């Protein structure tokens with residue numbers, strides 16, 4: 464499993480072009496840096512006749528063909544991960560540090576913790592890389608003057624963490640956390656349990672939704688959350704819409720512009736300068752096939768089974784225009800993944816972000832501060848429980864800061880272990 468995934472023999476994915484399940488598989492494989500071939504087919508009969516694939520006539524699409532020829536029919540992400548050999552149970556009875564979330568912050572924490580001799584487990588519910596893994600090109604991360612695809616950066620970090628001995632549990636989620644005898648006991652979705660002396664929460668944020676009628680019906684059938692880097696090559700001759708004016712939306716628009724007929728950015732504000740890095744803004748304004756609709760918001764989605772039309776409303780002129788499209792990428796920020804903490808003593812802000820360090824002494828959190836200990840900079844209101852990256856109250860929301868906080872959190876873990884568990 465821990466061989467370089469990029470050099471695996473090619474996985475093939477067969478499915479209908481407009482299939483939600485096929486999109487979810489492509490997105491997962493792309494973010495996991497698994498080289499795969501996408502083969503759009505209309506039905507199983509075509510698959511049998513044109514591709515000589517020996518599949519039952521009544522089987523379900525999509526089908527994943529693994530290196531070696533094993534076929535998975537309409538598989539879940541868990542099935543695929545299991546068959547690629549990525550699913551394992553926790554190996555140790557107890558860890559020095561458990562890390563939740565394998566975005567930049569969690570991966571960085573895993574690299575530093577494992578390289579410094581801590582028994583380290585890293586738990587990730589989806590694909591390695593987090594939000595950064597969905598970025599087509601990160602250009603402002605130190606050391607990569609030509610930029611690097613987010614999934615590549617994540618894969619390198621994954622290999623580094625594994626090299627130092629970090630244990631990675633894929634497609635697993637922490638659902639319930641309890642603090643017993645000063646240790647964190649976490650129940651995972653597959654029924655297994657992790658016990659650790661310390662914990663770093665690096666669970667990041669989840670994309671916000673448009674909150675429109677019928678949005679559920681079109682999820683992954685025309686409405687995609689995030690920058691959709693797996694889909695760019697499939698956008699030839701399409702009119703693609705990107706919602707949002709931040710850096711992730713800007714990167715997505717530029718990436719799609721290399722493939723699509725036209726890219727339209729839909730932004731609520733009256734300019735992009737306030738929300739977009741200058742280098743992205745200049746490139747967007749220079750790219751002929753990118754159009755920006757200012758003061759604009761999508762107000763309706765329609766289509767029979769897949770999305771084929773959207774309505775965009777100009778909020779100043781109060782006019783509505785319909786556009787034909789089957790590809791809308793929503794990059795409008797997110798909310799923190801901290802539901803797991805709601806029954807614990809960990810203090811969260813109103814939006815759900817984890818409050819750490821001296822912020823705990825300030826209003827409005829001061830009144831909820833019930834402890835006598837002095838928390839370290841990245842320590843939550845529960846001693847030994849740290850937060851790093853986007854999930855933290857007042858965090859910077861950049862790859863570099865998440866990586867930095869992941870590394871820094873490990874230093875605080877050492878201090879805590881020396882003082883409390885020596």
Ligand SMILES: Cc1cc2nc3c(=O)[nH]c(=O)nc-3n(C[C@H](O)[C@H](O)[C@H](O)COP(=O)(O)OP(=O)(O)OC[C@H]3O[C@@H](n4cnc5c(N)ncnc54)[C@H](O)[C@@H]3O)c2cc1C
Pocket residue numbers: 563564565566567568569586587588589590591592593594595596597598599600601602603604635636637638665666667668669689690710711712714800803851852853854859860861862863865
């Ligand atoms: C498309 C896009 C492009 C971007 N481009 C740039 C850029 O060019 N430069 C830049 O500096 N920043 C960029 N950003 C922002 C940057 O990616 C984030 O700031 C960074 O990824 C935050 O890292 P993180 O590790 O804190 O959280 P995340 O990246 O959000 O990772 C959190 C991880 O935790 C997992 N998780 C959540 N809950 C659980 C649970 N209960 N159990 C287990 N796992 C869980 C999630 O699945 C996820 O993998 C971009 C963001 C996006 C979306």
